[in-house]
Amino acid sequence: MACANEIAVKNAKKIRAAVVGLGYWGPNLARNLHANQEYELVALCDQSEDRLKKLGALYPWAKTYTSADAMFKETPPELLVVATPVGSHKALTMAGLEASAHVLCEKPLAGSVAEVSEMLELAAKRDRRIFVDHTFIYTGAVRAIKKEIDAGRLGDLFYIDSVRINLGLFQPDVDVIWDLAPHDLSTLEYVLKSRVSSVQAIAQCNNPRGFSDVAYLHLEFETGLQAHLHLSWLSPVKVRRTIFSGTKSSLIFDDLEASEKVKIYDHGVSFDVTDLEQRKQVLVNYRRGDMHAPAINATEGLATELREIAAAIRGERADVATGEDGLAVVRTLEACKQSLAAGGTKVKISS
Ligand SMILES: NC(=O)c1ccc[n+]([C@@H]2O[C@H](COP(=O)([O-])OP(=O)(O)OC[C@H]3O[C@@H](n4cnc5c(N)ncnc54)[C@H](O)[C@@H]3O)[C@@H](O)[C@H]2O)c1
Structure with a gap:
């Protein structure tokens, strides 16, 4: 019924x-x-x-x-x-x-x-x-990551490291940064609820089209958190992995895993400082606990996205990527372009 x-x-x-x-x-x-x-x-x-x-x-x-x-x-x-x-x-x-x-x-x-x-x-x-x-923000995996961060289960984040590499489809009109970074930028801004505030970009071009095909981006968010993105169309193997390293636990998002895409490790370090004057007196405590993988909603991201968009069009509350979110990503991509032109210097982004 x-x-x-x-x-x-x-x-x-x-x-x-x-x-x-x-x-x-x-x-x-x-x-x-x-x-x-x-x-x-x-x-x-x-x-x-x-x-x-x-x-x-x-x-x-x-x-x-x-x-x-x-x-x-x-x-x-x-x-x-x-x-x-x-x-x-x-x-x-x-x-x-x-x-x-x-x-x-x-x-x-x-x-x-x-x-x-x-x-x-x-x-x-x-x-x-x-x-x-911004397809990724509608996936069960990214929504699960957001839930973990919002609930404070990772503690304060130390840093984020993302690798998105494979033998990629060379795009006709954009470089590897404009093609692949929107996935990471939109995902990170969504789960962190913070915009990118500065970027440093380094890239290589190994093809006659003249577009970068390998890139390394260093991002800083408004909160001060730093993230590093490695993007490539030239890797012989496909990797789609992001590490969120936190004070309480660390999370690894591996999008190529069939079911356990998100794993949370109760592993980490804490520091005991017995003599601040002499920094040698810092004891590093290593913690190796359990790993657990939260259940992930397997609904296709695009299906959730279209459902949310229909709700937004009807004027209902919906969790959607708006034009403003698209603008924020393009602002960062443009800042990457400026950074590349200036030999990898830090470019601040103001909204
Ligand atoms: N969200 C995601 O996960 C995701 C994945 C892949 C691609 N994309 C995006 O989708 C877009 C398309 O990428 P693609 O890989 O499908 O490209 P594609 O080259 O495979 O397909 C583009 C199609 O658009 C048609 N086209 C181009 N200009 C047109 C026009 N003015 N009027 C009518 N048809 C036109 C072409 O004939 C072609 O069939 C890009 O912006 C890309 O970044 C998003």
Whole structure:
């Protein structure tokens, strides 16, 4: 028997949604929109006839377009999902807002702070929402990490260290920092409830396209906490691991683990200072306790994300990544660019 909530969802007017960009990531968004009863997938758009034909066959009721302008004229959606390369995010988002749609745009929200600011201004003027696809913040693993930190179970954090490397897909219009760092930046700002306040970036370019393919970012948050990110498209093995080192316990997030993605170690050090004058008199106590892995909600991040976005569109309270969150990430990416140009110097970020 259907519960009251399911009946309410069935009876509510569906949100008419369209996806533009049906390459690698767009089909995942289309699949999740279709699976969610709160949406009706009304249109699909891609410049490539081949991709349009392939996806159109899966959702034959959705109208297909090779031009977003034609789609806005004939089948205007209430939610436009933009899953094209970053160079077209601003133009498509602005066109969607002009056509009175709310917009869920891929990360990074645009190619510069100035572009994102224009997008946010137009959204405010048109009374529409911009959401950014910071997919990780909707996953069970990241929500579990936030719960542990919020509950104080890690104590005060010493530092964070993240490795996101593999033989990556070389992107046509962005470097490894703009491609991969948004995942770490959005995750860390979400779980720490703090923005990045400065960055130092070092990178290498080993390809003829001229984009960095290996990078090391050193971040400082408003709280003073420091984090280090290692990003690479050139690693022969795939690693997706973040260490949160704390005074009470430490947490390791390994996104490649099938089920135990988050492990909390009751391991650590404490210091007994017997003579402050002579720092040699510091005793280091090592603690090696148990490890436990909290149960993780296995719901696909995109499914949770679309559910939350539907609630936000209906004006209900929702835990979503907003345009402002997208702007914060682009601010840090832009600061990385400045740091790289200045040989890795520290660049402060002011909001
Ligand atoms: N959230 C995530 O976890 C995640 C994962 C992968 C990619 N992404 C993001 O998704 C976006 C797309 O990445 P991708 O790897 O799918 O790229 P892709 O190159 O595989 O696909 C992009 C598609 O957009 C189409 N396109 C480009 N400009 C268009 C336009 N103006 N109108 C209509 N169609 C257009 C192309 O024909 C192509 O089919 C990027 O911003 C990327 O950062 C996010």
